[in-house]
Amino acid sequence: MKQEFLLPDLGEGLTEAEIVQWLVAEGDTVTLNQTLAEVETAKAVVELPSPHAGVITTLHAAAGDVVLVGSPLVAFEIEGAEESAPSAAPAAAAPAAEHAEEGSGPNLVGYGAAPSAGRPMRRARRSATVVASAETDVRIAAPHDAIDEAPPVREHRERPRSTPPVRAYAKAQGVDLTLVAAELGDRVITRADVDAYRERIAERTAGFGARPAAEPAAPAPRSVATGERRTTRVPIRGVRKATAEAMVQSAFTAPHVTTFHTVDVTATTELIASLRAGAAADAPRIGVLTVVAKAVCLALGRYPGLNSHWDAEAGEIVQQHFVDLGIAAATERGLIVPIIRDAERMPLGELAGAIAELTRTARSGKTPPADLTGGTFSLTNIGVFGIDAGTPILPPGQTGILALGAVRRMPWEHHGEIALRDVMTLSLSFDHRVVDGAEGSQFLKAVADVLQEPGRAMLLA
Template identity: 60%
Template sequence: MGQDFRLPDLGEGLPDAELVSWLIAEGDEVALNQNIAEVETAKAVIELPSPFAGTVQKLHHAAGDVVEVGEVLITFGGQDAADAAVAASEATAEGEEETEKATPNLVGYGAAPRRSARPQRRTRVARADDARGPDTAVLEAAPHDAIVEQPPERPMERPRSTPPVRKLAKDLGVDLALVSGSGQAGLITRSDVEAYAARVGVADATAAAEAGRERAQAADAASARAAQDGDRTTRRPIRGVRKATAEAMVASAFTAPHVSTFHTVDVTATMQLVASLKSDRALADHRIGVMAIAAKAVCLALGRNPSLNAKWDAAAGEIVEHHYVNLGIAAATDRGLIVPVIPDADALTLVELADAITELAQTARSGKTPPSAMTGGTFSITNFGVFGIEAGTPILNPGEAGILGLGSVQRRPWEHEGGIALREVMTLSLSFDHRLVDGAEGSRFLADVGSILVEPGRAMLMR
């Protein structure tokens, strides 16, 4: 007896995920919680652990497929998987204590669903002298853990399905309350909806046919474009991190009124400090660079300019000022731009900040940044200087008041102590939400960051 493992909800409310790669093959023996696949959501690449131990009977999708939540990913065989399948389907007879064995837990994504998410009630047997009759009989409370059979015409709770399946049902005119789910814990799948529509001859079969024609036309158009383009172009679907980033940036650009300002400063003293720290054998295990010092400067400057560490809550009609700094660090990866967050960065020392930035960058480059690490930011830094770029106009991370761009460090002729000398110079680019931050406040913040980079010792005077 096989056991199907379906793509779980990865905790982001997303309807699907792209299968990046399989970490196992058909015929392999898999242990409980062994990583079996890599999937990419709109935020990151995630490794899926197996909720079963057993033999891989079948892989239902290939790398590159977009799989909907609830679709079967893999079928397991073996006694452990069979036992889990039987245990998940058993129910204790009425009147006996429930001893149900749950389906094994998928580590990191919550326990498998039970038959009901809340206490149930059982229908009171109507007495002959009950004037209200059986249809209006009062429900008596059942024990908290009782399993109660409800009349089929009165479903106990909303039918379980995924957003794409609900959309399909709407397009076909199918009432999900009338559809029996064949998925895990009664989940209604696409095939369930299509089978129901075919079985009852839904009048909206015309809509299904029209949708099918539209899909066929789109496929024909894509084939025609590909044939016309030949080897001169490459087309890639917009999805995953790239799609999520694009949507977030468009939303940010058309929601928050962006203002950008620039400040070019002499960072020779900062570069000398970096060189000194690098040569210190006691700090050999730590990579303290310009980014770490700039991050420390940002945390100090935000304490003096709190309007840059705030968000605009339109729903509540409030401006929310944060008394902590969750610092986002923009990271360019093969899959697109992501912004992992360093929680409570203002409470970290320079060395701790440097270590956090190093770890964040390594995790981002490997594609292993979890979705939870990319939420809750209050201010961000982006470093386009690593590409040799002097300045830019960064777009705000949604929900944040400001973002600082670090330009490349360049040797230039610069006024110094009454003369001209070659100095290490950097341009700082600040974009901010003009609803929250006035020009004067933005300028003061940028001047504070710049003064620390010009003379790092000034950080000792700030609080």
């Protein structure tokens, strides 16, 4: 019998998702929990598992399409089942835990099923016509006239081996990874491989009127020709769209104030060098961000207003007695702020490990949606870009965010003399409804004191 599968709420009330790529095609036989597709929400790239075992009869969307939650996504033919109303996967993680124990239901834990040791083999299609589903697009190297006059012909192939950031980069460049894999063989495709493939295609098609591989089809960035290329249009979707909406909401809701403090952090950099010299090879790497994170946790205990949020509906300021610390991460998909839960309980080494894991997960595009909400205070390290100071915007619902500037070796007053010291600027933005200027300044000074004398401060941790 036929069974429709509706796009589920993938967590935190998300309303839509973009199809990144299909991992199955019409006519395939799939098993329960087999990954059907990768979809991009406003928070993360998500693997979508199958809620049924059966034959796929219809894919209702193509790669690049944006699908609303509750809309038809896949139709199944299920042997021996009675036809029923369309199904949608549960959004919460609790049902998935029950299924995991029973072994009889789909593992829909917000961001998809865990990868299995071996993906089930898919039945080849019998029809010569294949659905347009993020598979091979022969338009990349076809003559321009063929592109305009003939519909794209796509064929199903096994999923190329690459990371989500590389797949996103290839998509933006208009490069089909299945074609790259055909040339490289069975190995993980890198960003350099994508660039090399584009260069080879450009050489092959030079002088034949072919569309350059760098001009991707919608919804990737597209150029508008007016005698010469003068503009590029980039669709506002996914993380970038969600970030923009959140920043506008925050900027026009909370009255922002930013205060700055430049501090001598030589003692901190010396402590870090000493800890690294004596650390085991596999120990988490402690850096300035780790020490600042610890300093912030200590200071929030003394100045809880910075760890509060404004509840307009209840008419209350809610003080939180725990620190769910957000760490801003710049990824190829845009800015995200993953959360370290209960950061105030972590010693320095554990905090360093949590930051390292958070960074790895964010760069791979696999941060679960649940790890991107509920922060109580945030950090953003603009120093890695060589920037000294800025005015960061508060994540919605938070009262404070601290930006770390670059550590610079410069002349500084030290014990009454001028010496070369390691110096950095801290930039604190806070919600002036919750925190006044005095408390914001005192909090920033408390963080700076830890960085000036980290040894003494850590004894109090």
